[in-house]
Amino acid sequence: MEKFKQVISTAVPMPIEDIDTDQIIPARFLKATSREGFGDNLFRDWRYNSDNSPKVDFVLNSDEYSGKILVAGRNFGCGSSREHAAWALHDYGFKVVVSSFFADIFKGNALNNGLLPVQVSDDFLASLLEAVSENPQTEISVNLEAQEISFDGHREAFEVNAYKKECLLNGYDDIDYLVSIKDEIEAYEASSIVI
Amino acid sequence: MAKTLFDKVWDAHVVKQLEGDIDVLYIDRHLIHEVTSPQAFSELENRNLPLFRKEKMVATPDHNIPTKDQHLPIREALSKHQVDTLVQNCEKFNVELYGLGHPFQGIVHVIGPELGITLPGRTMVCGDSHTSTHGAFGAIAFGIGTSQVAQVMASQCLLQSKPKTMRITIDGELKQGVLAKDIILYIIAELTAAGGTGYFVEYAGPAIESLSMEARMTICNMSIEMGARGGMIAPDQTTFDYIDGREFAPQGKAFTKAVEQWKTLKTDEGAVFDKEYHFDAADIEPMITYGTNPGMGIKITKPVPVSLGEGSQDSFKKSLSYMGFEPGESLLGKPINHVFIGSCTNSRIEDLRIVADYVKGKKKADNVSAMIVPGSKQVEKQAKEEGIDQVLAEAGFELREPGCSACLGMNEDKVPAGEYCVSTSNRNFEGRQGPGARTLLASPLVAAVTAVEGKIVDITKHLN
Ligand code: SF4
Numbered sequence: 001m002e003k004f005k006q007v008i009s010t011a012v013p014m015p016i017e018d019i020d021t022d023q024i025i026p027a028r029f030l031k032a033t034s035r036e037g038f039g040d041n042l043f044r045d046w047r048y049n050s051d052n053s054p055k056v057d058f059v060l061n062s063d064e065y066s067g068k069i070l071v072a073g074r075n076f077g078c079g080s081s082r083e084h085a086a087w088a089l090h091d092y093g094f095k096v097v098v099s100s101f102f103a104d105i106f107k108g109n110a111l112n113n114g115l116l117p118v119q120v121s122d123d124f125l126a127s128l129l130e131a132v133s134e135n136p137q138t139e140i141s142v143n144l145e146a147q148e149i150s151f152d153g154h155r156e157a158f159e160v161n162a163y164k165k166e167c168l169l170n171g172y173d174d175i176d177y178l179v180s181i182k183d184e185i186e187a188y189e190a191s192s193i194v195i
Numbered sequence: 196m197a198k199t200l201f202d203k204v205w206d207a208h209v210v211k212q213l214e215g216d217i218d219v220l221y222i223d224r225h226l227i228h229e230v231t232s233p234q235a236f237s238e239l240e241n242r243n244l245p246l247f248r249k250e251k252m253v254a255t256p257d258h259n260i261p262t263k264d265q266h267l268p269i270r271e272a273l274s275k276h277q278v279d280t281l282v283q284n285c286e287k288f289n290v291e292l293y294g295l296g297h298p299f300q301g302i303v304h305v306i307g308p309e310l311g312i313t314l315p316g317r318t319m320v321c322g323d324s325h326t327s328t329h330g331a332f333g334a335i336a337f338g339i340g341t342s343q344v345a346q347v348m349a350s351q352c353l354l355q356s357k358p359k360t361m362r363i364t365i366d367g368e369l370k371q372g373v374l375a376k377d378i379i380l381y382i383i384a385e386l387t388a389a390g391g392t393g394y395f396v397e398y399a400g401p402a403i404e405s406l407s408m409e410a411r412m413t414i415c416n417m418s419i420e421m422g423a424r425g426g427m428i429a430p431d432q433t434t435f436d437y438i439d440g441r442e443f444a445p446q447g448k449a450f451t452k453a454v455e456q457w458k459t460l461k462t463d464e465g466a467v468f469d470k471e472y473h474f475d476a477a478d479i480e481p482m483i484t485y486g487t488n489p490g491m492g493i494k495i496t497k498p499v500p501v502s503l504g505e506g507s508q509d510s511f512k513k514s515l516s517y518m519g520f521e522p523g524e525s526l527l528g529k530p531i532n533h534v535f536i537g538s539c540t541n542s543r544i545e546d547l548r549i550v551a552d553y554v555k556g557k558k559k560a561d562n563v564s565a566m567i568v569p570g571s572k573q574v575e576k577q578a579k580e581e582g583i584d585q586v587l588a589e590a591g592f593e594l595r596e597p598g599c600s601a602c603l604g605m606n607e608d609k610v611p612a613g614e615y616c617v618s619t620s621n622r623n624f625e626g627r628q629g630p631g632a633r634t635l636l637a638s639p640l641v642a643a644v645t646a647v648e649g650k651i652v653d654i655t656k657h658l659n
Contacts, residue, residue, distance in 0.1 A: 015507070015509070016509070016510055016513065017507060017510040018388055018389070018488050018510065020488065020622075020624045022603075022622065022624040022625070022626060022627050023624065023625060023626070026626055026630070027258075027603040027604055027605040027627075028604065028605055030230050030258075030259075030605065031230075031259060031273035031274055031276075031277050031605075032273070032277075033233035033234065033237075033276065033277055033280045034233075034234065034237070035234050045625065045626045045630050045631075050612070050630060050631075073507065073510060074389070075388065075389040075392075075422070078388060078389065078422060078488070079324070079622060079624060080323075080324055080603075080622075081231070081322060081323055081324040081338035081339060081340055082230075082231065082340075083231070083234075083322075083340035083341040083342060084341075086340070101389060101392070103389070103392060103422055104358075104392055104393065104422065104424055105324060105338055105339070105340060105424075108339075108340060108343070109340035109341075109342065112340060112342035112343070113342065161215050161216075161217065161356065162214060162215035163213060163214065163215040163217050163354070164215075173342070174342070174343075174346050174353075174354050175238070175242065175244075175342075175345060175346050175349050175350070177354070178219070178346055178349060178350035178352050178353075178354070179244060179349055179350055181210075181211070181219065181350075182247075182350065184210060184211055184219075185210055185219075185221070185247075185350060185351060185352055188210040188211075188221055189221075189351075192207070192208075192221070193207075193456075
């Protein structure tokens with residue numbers, strides 16, 4: 001996994017609540033057996049008509065908005081556990097998703113793929129969405145080390161699990177660690193009564 | 196100290212604790228399917244890692260398979276490749292596979308319990324969010340992403356922070372025509388689609404205890420639809436009777452001994468939950484959803500709300516406009532052209548019996564196409580033995596072969612754009628059953644009545 005330190009970028013606003021992973025990547029695009037290429041079908045049914053022409057009013061098709069940060073309404077990533085949702089967002093070029101609430105499994109999947117979920121207060125989210133909508137050039141800074149997000153003089157601290165933060169900053173993942181404690185896992189197996 | 200059921204099972208599986216409130220959690224059983232496992236197998240190969248405990252894994256294809264002519268090669272090239280990849284990976288890594296045509300094949304969350312793989316006190320995971328189903332046995336079961344599938348393959352463990360605990364108690368007795376599906380749709384409507392996020396839920400109380408194992412699985416299955424990591428129900432005599440004699444369950448003396456241990460798996464008197472809810476079974480009526488998340492459910496006789504208390508009005512309007520419904524309107528009398536009975540929520544033998552009991556001697560309405568997809572080969576076989584296939588055929592229902600089917604529309608079983616489908620599955624997201632499809636979630640009984648009437652009706656007026 002690549003290291004994650006800080007992202008300074010413009011953002012794409014998506015002020016919709018309960019965006020589920022079926023919208024992020026519909027099931028019919030889950031047939032691949034590798035991790036690459038999912039970005040092409042990110043938000044497929046919101047982004048394209050059934051004849052594959054782009055839907056002009058969808059934000060990913062606008063010339064105005066672009067950037068490495070997606071700003072979305074609350075309860076982002078609910079529904080299916082498909083990690084393909086995190087792969088699609090990352091593959092498309094997003095490094096950060098900002099929302100006031102994330103679904104659990106999505107949050108874990110994002111962190112395992114170097115995509116940082118930044119949970120902010122409802123008020124901060126509202127002012128961020130307003131600022132970005134008014135001025136698409138608004139620059140947002142997300143600093144993982146300092147656990148702080150800021151734009152136009154507004155700033156807010158965000159939480160991230162200490163272990164996950166270390167992993168992201170250093171580009172480690174969980175498998176490396178788990179494999180390194182094999183002896184302890186075997187000792188647990190030998191001593192446990194569970195079947 | 197008094198402990199919850201959840202704490203008892205979790206604590207027994209902690210290999211070690213890390214800083215930052217992270218536990219190394221041991222996983223007893225790992226179920227895999229064709230869609231979320233290929234990249235995990237590649238991960239192991241890329242890192243040159245062996246499979247740590249192959250005997251604790253079971254594989255079956257379910258999401259991406261046709262539900263017709265399963266004996267023939269899969270026609271769609273990408274789907275075929277994905278299913279073939281599962282077969283090859285299982286051969287290469289020596290994993291038990293119940294492939295197409297095998298008598299144990301089926302939806303992963305249907306076969307675990309029916310084969311006796313799902314047992315009280317176990318930890319279970321699968322790269323699928325509805326793994327919560329297995330919690331009905333007093334197991335801790337939850338869905339994981341593909342990176343975590345690889346972690347379990349490599350170490351039989353996961354790094355997890357312990358969720359908070361919630362108990363939902365349902366007192367009283369259920370009314371006629373109210374099924375487990377109505378209970379869980381009611382709970383999600385009360386708590387919202389995000390109301391359980393961060394929690395592991397225990398369902399308790401007389402109304403829950405009175406339920407069969409199939410019904411308990413329906414409830415735990417949809418825990419994820421309120422955002423919860425999982426749901427569980429304390430094992431009792433109903434649980435033990437269900438497990439007794441199943442293929443991979445402990446047998447004879449080992450079973451008796453196991454039951455003694457399983458009996459300890461209940462929440463101690465005085466144990467404290469982070470959150471508690473109480474509902475009265477008498478308040479629950481047959482439910483249906485009108486919107487595009489499972490929290491948007493109403494009693495079937497009540498109108499669509501005028502607004503949603505929390506959240507933005509824009510998201511609510513977007514949802515209603517997708518569904519083609521107006522705020523405040525009643526759904527009664529709405530014509531419905533598709534009925535889907537299936538998915539890991541409602542495709543077990545009991546669900547098929549409920550449908551068959553109702554439609555026996557009746558016919559589906561002409562405007563409806565009614566598809567019924569059993570959850571597994573074993574369910575299919577039993578349905579045939581009981582003559583359910585005949586009853587369904589005479590009523591004009593099409594009985595398919597086992598798989599996820601129109602629950603997620605990954606294969607060709609899709610609902611056409613703009614059309615309504617009353618579905619016993621668990622998600623009514625935009626496009627879930629096919630691009631533009633409009634899904635209304637309901638119980639198998641509501642689905643059966645809708646198929647016969649061709650429109651949404653107050654089902655309580657149609658019961659004997
Ligand atoms: S039936 Fe539906 S919800 Fe259940 S495992 Fe299959 S796709 Fe997922």
